[in-house]
Amino acid sequence: MxxxxxxxxxxxxxxxxxxxxxxxxxxxxxxxxxxxxxxxxxxxxxxxxxxxxxxxxxxxxxxxxxxxxxxxxxxxxxxxxxxxxxxxxxxxxxxxxxxxxxxxxxxxxxxxxxxxxxxxxxxxxxxxxxxxxxRGSRQILQEAQLREAIEEFLDRRGPELAGAAPERIRAAVQEHVTGREDLAWARSGPPAPxxxxxxxxxxxxxxxxxxxxxxxxxxxxxxxxxxxxxxxxxxxxxxxxxxxxxxxxxxxxxxxxxxxxxxxxxxxxxxxxxxxxxxxxxxxxxxxxxxxxxxxxxxxxxxxxxxxxxxxxxxxxxxxxxxxxxxxxxxxxxxxxxxxxxxxxxxxxxxxxxxxxxxxxxxxxxxxxxxxxxxxxxxxxxxxxxxxAYDTLTTHTVGTNARIRAGLFGPLGPAQTEAWLALL
Structure with missing residues (x-):
């Protein structure tokens, strides 16, 4: 980074x-x-x-x-x-x-x-x-892409996932992201400077x-x-x-x-x-x-x-x-x-x-x-x-996108999972 x-x-x-x-x-x-x-x-x-x-x-x-x-x-x-x-x-x-x-x-x-x-x-x-x-420009653009991909997936699978437990919804998102090679970078966090x-x-x-x-x-x-x-x-x-x-x-x-x-x-x-x-x-x-x-x-x-x-x-x-x-x-x-x-x-x-x-x-x-x-x-x-380079993104949006990436994989408790889904 x-x-x-x-x-x-x-x-x-x-x-x-x-x-x-x-x-x-x-x-x-x-x-x-x-x-x-x-x-x-x-x-x-x-x-x-x-x-x-x-x-x-x-x-x-x-x-x-x-x-x-x-x-x-x-x-x-x-x-x-x-x-x-x-x-x-x-x-x-x-x-x-x-x-x-x-x-x-x-x-x-x-x-x-x-x-x-x-x-x-x-x-x-x-x-x-x-x-x-x-937080580099490439990271900002990639994390905006990740959020868009997740939201498109949830829009498409909305009826199927309606009423499902937050853990189940997050697992479905993880599976979708893992199956896309163009989002392979999202499986890990950004490297340190x-x-x-x-x-x-x-x-x-x-x-x-x-x-x-x-x-x-x-x-x-x-x-x-x-x-x-x-x-x-x-x-x-x-x-x-x-x-x-x-x-x-x-x-x-x-x-x-x-x-x-x-x-x-x-x-x-x-x-x-x-x-x-x-x-x-x-x-x-x-x-x-x-x-x-x-x-x-x-x-x-x-x-x-x-x-x-x-x-x-x-x-x-x-x-x-x-x-x-x-x-x-x-x-x-x-x-x-x-x-x-x-x-x-x-x-x-x-x-x-x-x-x-x-x-x-x-x-x-x-x-x-x-x-x-x-x-x-x-x-x-x-x-x-x-x-x-990212004229549609506010500082708040950029920060939210980074939190979405950070919470996508790795252990989260029930309350943390609900808070993560609320970002989308």
Whole structure:
């Protein structure tokens, strides 16, 4: 069983090529809004893919921040396999966009040149969340197939099995699955992630707190100073007061609510000065640590509808991109966060320009629901090209399918058998 990885390719675009990139992405959306235009469905071991344009941004005294094409994917390890597959399968399609970027190899350049270019433009995620670590895209699709096969069998054999004991019904299902070679994989559970990866994760889990203990004297000295500086900055923060433009909201709505899931992509400028950049870097490190080791079984501090999420620091830390794949509407997605983890939103996003006013980093902010929603919508980017390998499946459905597989074979008591049948 593979573990999951974020892949991000970011490439600047010259100002005179931005319109051309936007035209390509718009054309791709019109011809195949779910990635067909870029042959993403032909890629293996992929969960989600998006391709978008991050617009130019003001950089104040430090200079402007150029527009960039950004490719974002959530894939099963290893990453090198995905990049090689991307060049081999979608190289010609990607050229339609990336040829407008600085330094992209010519059309007649060998595949290895394109691969080297993509590798050189990778961006490391500052924090990455996976709904359930180790659940690969192939497993998700197979378990959906298994559930469909079982439900079709029960529909067909319904009159015969009506009134039968739960154990008898389960035995009939087992017999049916065993007799199908295409479901042979279901007779055993999914394998565990690679041993080397589990050792590395355990080491990371232990080493980070140990380093924190070693640095504790320094942290205790620095904390009061940081607290004073935080309140000084918060007192001088200027929250945004505007609403998102109607045209912007209409454009965003045109890319949403076609399937069970939606993509969310937003970009914002970090408040100027080293204090906010350092604070945000530390917060995202802690978010990544928590998501990596504790919130990796379908629950992000109470929010259960997110498949993947990531934070990217770009332009030398002057801007941050947030990207996620979630179930349902954007309104319910924002409400879920506000109701359950407003403090976490504040800890991260309060370091961005225009965020609603906070106190002590975690108080206020997203608690002003309307201001927070206006802030998110204003910073949200159109995601013209987006692909999901299982766009009809919510996180709840994916989890239920995994439980069906887990309970299909092996010993179950009477109550457990009834609970298993209730999943179908």
């Amino acid at each position: 593979p573990h999951q990885l974020p892949v991000t390719i970011r490439a600047p675009v010259a100002a005179d090529r931005v319109a051309a990139v936007r035209d390509v992405l718009d054309e791709a959306n019109e011809k195949g809004p779910f990635g067909a235009y870029f042959c993403f469905p032909d890629l293996e071991n992929v969960h989600f893919v998006r391709l978008l344009l991050v617009p130019e941004g003001p950089g104040g005294a430090e200079g402007g921040m150029p527009a960039a094409v950004v490719y974002i994917a959530e894939v099963d390890a290893p990453q090198r396999r995905h990049l090689a597959d991307l060049v081999r399968t979608c190289g010609d399609d990607l050229e339609k966009v990336f040829r407008h970027c600085e330094g992209y190899p010519a059309a007649d350049a060998p595949a290895r040149a394109r691969l080297a270019w993509l590798r050189s433009h990778r961006v490391r995620s500052a924090a990455f969340y996976v709904n359930t670590v180790g 690679a041993l080397w990866w589990r050792i590395r994760e355990t080491a990371h889990l232990v080493v980070v707190p140990l380093l924190g203990l070693l640095l504790l004297p320094v942290l205790l000295i620095a904390l009061p100073l940081w607290t004073v500086l935080l309140r000084w900055h918060e007192a001088r923060d200027v929250p945004g007061t505007g609403c998102p433009a109607r045209a912007h909201e209409r454009e965003l709505a045109g890319y949403e609510d076609f399937v069970a899931q939606n993509p969310f992509t937003a970009v914002g400028s970090v408040k100027p000065g080293p204090f906010r950049r350092i604070t945000l870097t530390v917060i995202l490190f802690l978010v990544d640590y928590a998501a990596r080791h504790f919130f990796n079984r379908g629950d992000l501090a109470g929010v259960k509808t997110i498949h993947f999420a990531r934070w990217l620091s770009i332009e030398g830390g002057r801007r941050v991109v947030f990207a996620s794949n979630y179930d349902g509407s954007l309104e319910s997605y924002m409400d879920d966060f506000i109701d359950k983890v407003a403090w976490g939103l504040n800890a991260v996003f309060s370091n961005g320009l225009g965020y609603p006013r906070t106190r002590w980093l975690v108080v206020g902010g997203a608690e002003d629901e309307l201001a927070f929603k206006h802030y998110l919508r204003s910073h949200q980017l159109p995601t013209q090209v987006w692909y999901s």
